Amino acid sequence: MRKVILAVALLVMMGLVVGFYPGYVEKPVKDGLGPMAIRLDPRFPAPAYHNPLNWWQTHHMDVVNRGDFTQQDCLHCHQPQTSCNNCHTYVGVPEIVDSQ
Ligand code: HEC
Ligand code: HEC
Secondary structure (H helix, E strand, O other): OHHHHHHHHHHHHHHHHHHOOOOOOOOOOEOOOOOOOEOOOOOOOOOHHHOOHHHHHHHHHHHHHHOOOOHHHHOOOOOHHHHOHHHHHHHOOOOOOOOO
């Protein structure tokens, strides 16, 4: 009898572990899945100053804060909600507002 109870308890515990196992955490990935995915209108090619992209991902703020570009220049191709702020809210940076 004890063995049966132990076996059932073990099964329940295993079920809980599987059921509550921490799921996949979404990240703001270009062309990823889900609401955080970064999407751009495919009509727009990436401008030369985005190259290399991993440099741009970590330095675009310097370029904008330095005044080489204004935020409005970026919004010619980018929509703030789908390709700026999904990442900014994820990393905790103030949101980009379209002032037009
Ligand atoms: C001519 C259109 C255009 C303009 C203007 C533009 N972008 Fe982009 N941007 C793109 C495209 C297209 C991509 C995707 C590039 C790729 O996937 O290789 C991109 C990618 C990015 C990414 C990387 C996203 C990621 O997660 O990989 C950031 C950050 C970004 N742009 C910021 C900016 C900022 C800031 C400005 C203004 C200074 C700007 N962009 C201006 C078209 C543009
Ligand atoms: C893939 C993620 C990602 C995307 C997409 C992205 N950013 Fe950023 N952005 C960051 C990170 C991370 C920082 C903060 C870096 C730091 O503080 O060192 C930042 C900071 C900034 C800052 C400086 C904010 C401040 O208070 O100093 C500006 C301006 C900015 N981003 C503009 C844009 C614009 C405009 C777009 C869309 C065209 C955009 N970013 C898209 C990740 C992203």
